[in-house]
Each structure stands twice: as structure tokens, then as C-alpha cells.
Amino acid sequence: MMLTVRNLSKAYAGRQVLLDISLTLRSGEKMLLLGPSGSGKSTLLACLCGLAQPDTGKVTLDDAPINDAIRRRHFGIVFQTLRLVSALSLSANLVLAQKLQTGRSDPALIAHLLERLGIAGRANARPHQLSQGEAQRAAIARALAVRPAILVADEPTSALDQTNAAIVARLLADLADEAGAALIIATHDERLRPHVPRTLTLAEGRIAA
Ligand SMILES: Nc1ncnc2c1ncn2[C@@H]1O[C@H](COP(=O)(O)OP(=O)(O)OP(=O)(O)O)[C@@H](O)[C@H]1O
Ligand SMILES: [Mg+2]
Numbered sequence: 001m002m003l004t005v006r007n008l009s010k011a012y013a014g015r016q017v018l019l020d021i022s023l024t025l026r027s028g029e030k031m032l033l034l035g036p037s038g039s040g041k042s043t044l045l046a047c048l049c050g051l052a053q054p055d056t057g058k059v060t061l062d063d064a065p066i067n068d069a070i071r072r073r074h075f076g077i078v079f080q081t082l083r084l085v086s087a088l089s090l091s092a093n094l095v096l097a098q099k100l101q102t103g104r105s106d107p108a109l110i111a112h113l114l115e116r117l118g119i120a121g122r123a124n125a126r127p128h129q130l131s132q133g134e135a136q137r138a139a140i141a142r143a144l145a146v147r148p149a150i151l152v153a154d155e156p157t158s159a160l161d162q163t164n165a166a167i168v169a170r171l172l173a174d175l176a177d178e179a180g181a182a183l184i185i186a187t188h189d190e191r192l193r194p195h196v197p198r199t200l201t202l203a204e205g206r207i208a209a
Contacts, residue, residue: 001027001062001074001149003182008047008057010040017043019205021057025182027149030173032193033186035202041186042080044202045154048184049075061150072101076148076181080155082139084127090114090138091123094145101146113141116175132159137168144175151181155188162191169195 003025010018017040025031035041046052048059050066059066061074071077084093091114095105114120117137119130127135136159143151153172157165169185169192176183185196193199201208 001182003048003150004060004063005044005048006058006060008044008054008059010043010047010052010054016205018047018054021205021207023200023207025150025184027182028177028180030176030183030196030198031185032196032199033184033202034188034190034193034199035186036188039188039202040205041188041202042154045077045152045184045186049077049152074149076143076146076151078136078139078143078151078153078156080158080186082127082135084135084138084142086127089124089126090119090130090141093127093138094142097142098145106145106147109147110141110145113144113175117141117171133164136160140168140172140175144179144181147179148181151176151179151183153183153185155186157187157189157192165189165191166195 005021005023008018008021033041047054050071061070091110094110098105114123117140119134119137122130122134130138136156140156157168160168172183173195
């Protein structure tokens, strides 16, 4: 499996956010997308998953253009704003994602992920009853619950202190390995660098050498 971005550019209201970005991500690879706030990380991730359209350039998974069906089938996404469903318990959030993306639920996988992420005791809590760090881990569990080929995480450690950020970064890498998934983490946090083998730095819309 290979995700390929070729010569991607995108502007909002005439202001260029991404400029001629090219990258590849293969099965099992892990990549950190590092850049300051406003550098276009979330925009690039949205284009990678087919949630936003580039102005020029293309994104393909094994040569097929990204679309909604490919995203549902192959991507697990940890959104910067988490987007947990507030009316549902943590475990029901995971069941819903599995049903929507894979067509069936897998209670054993859900139990395993909640355990691995240290939130098994919060399975029946609703999102507003979780601490910010617990909610972030819940969003990570939900992304992995669909057995994605590609795990995309946007600022997954923003609410965590240094120690816990390092723990969650390691856990993301380990869980991606366990699942055989590729991993891309977007962050402004330089401290995650040691936990991910490859770093791409976004600056002024381009990937710095
Ligand atoms: N829907 C939109 N309409 C107009 N401008 C947008 C839109 N989304 C993002 N932008 C602008 O594009 C730029 C890049 O935003 P983006 O969210 O991709 O940055 P980021 O690197 O993820 O930042 P952060 O670290 O704060 O999450 C910002 O200047 C932002 O204001
Ligand atoms: Mg962002």
C-alpha cells in the first residue's frame, strides 16, 4: 500500500497555504509532519484523506484517487477537534465508527484498544465527562477501531504534559505497528521528534529540506 501526494497546492481566498507538496507514505512507515500553527498541517491532512480538495496536484492510494469510499475503508483519523459524538458513551462512539466504516462492530478489538490506551474504566462515560487527555486517547482508540491501513493523527498530544505526550506518541507508534498501519502525526510539538523515525517540516507552505 502506498499513499502518494504529487505537486499538491491549495489556497484559501487567494492566500496560498500549501505549495507544490509531494510525499509518499508506505505500509508500516511513520512520519511526523512538523510545523508552526497556521502552517497548513490540518489542511494537508484533510487533502490526504479526501476531506478537502487540492487546487492542483493529486493524492492517490495505490494509484487510485482518494475518495469517500477509500477514506472509510482505509483511514483512521484522529481529528484535531476530536469530533467524538457527545450523545454516545466512549464505547458506543467506537462501535458507531466501526459500523459506519467497516459495516460491523468488533467488541474484542474495542476492549483491547481501550485497555491499551488506559481508558477501559471510562468506557461508559460520555465525552463531556472525560478529561481532555482521556478524550484524546478515546479519539485515538476510535481511529484504530476501524483497522485502518493509514492512521492519521492531528495534534494528538496537544492536551498532554511532556511525559504523557511522549507516552501517547510511543503508544501511537506501537499501536500502528501492532495493526500494521502507516502513521502520520501532525504537530507543532518538537518534542515528538524522537518518537517517529521520519520528520517532514512544513514552512511557508512548503516541505523544508
Ligand atoms: N476553511 C478555511 N477557510 C479559510 N482559511 C482557512 C481554512 N482552513 C484553514 N485556513 C487557513 O489556512 C492556514 C492553515 O491552516 P491549518 O489549519 O491547516 O494550519 P495548522 O498547521 O493545522 O495550524 P494549527 O497548528 O493551529 O492546527 C491558516 O492560516 C488558516 O487560517
Ligand atoms: Mg491544525
